[in-house]
Amino acid sequence: MDRLSPLETAQKLIDTHYSNCQGALLAGSVVRGEATPSSDLDVVIFDDSILASYRRSFIFQGWPVEIFVHNLSSYQQYFQSDCDRGTPSMPRMVAEGVVIQDKGVLQAIKAEAKGLLEKGPTPWSQETINMKRYFITDLLDDLIGRPDRFEQIFIVNTLADRLQEFLLWTNGRWVGSSKWSYRALKHYDKGFANTFMNAFDQYYKTNDDSKIIDLADTILEPHGGRLFDGFQLGKTEKKRER
Secondary structure (H helix, E strand, O other): OOOOHHHHHHHHHHHHHOOOOOEEEEEEEHHHOOOOOOOEEEHHHHHHOOOEEEEEEEEEEOEEEEEEEEEHHHHHHHHHHHHHOOHHHHHHHHOEEEEEEEEHHHHHHHHHHHHHHOOOOOOHEEEEEEHHHHHHHHHHHHHHOOOOOOHHHHHHHHHHHHHHHHHHHOOOOOOOOOOOHHHHHHHHHHHHHHHHHHHHHHHHHHHHHHHHHHHHHHHHHHOOOOOOOOOOOOOOOOOOOO
């Protein structure tokens, strides 16, 4: 069946079910020009009559829709928790979202979201950097130890996540998850993103992990390289004698 456009569908959704809300935005891949045949509509709704935020998925007018409903204060907790994780999904949706309905609240909320995105993640302490170096080193040691092929696959998958997180966060950039991992790398440096992905592509195609190991060393090198000897997590203290 023929469907209305994303914006028309979102407008009809708000008019039909959420007309009393203070603000609504259409976000996601359809507004970035990155939609695929399986893309859904991400709609962010601000309704001060609700007590707590919620998320709901359903089909509307032939479109899969995800709604993210907040009151005029609850969204701030989601902004903060997303930023604490380094993956600002909600701020990004609000900042890039196309206005469907606004009763005078969206300008300030969108400005808040854009400010958080521009600020970037809170820098890691040296202790956190060392901890991340240690766990990446541990993964590299497991990989170099040549375990079972199926075990290797899980090690490599984890390395991909840990390395993109380390690279981006230590350079003051937001981290990605799932498909956003590659997007975040491209946003940081398209050439290095290709180098990063080619290393893992080579492994999956040929079982050759040499480029992954070289990549990891390149990413760790500005921060002291691999770390094992002397690493400590937590303090060693003796009990006081009574």
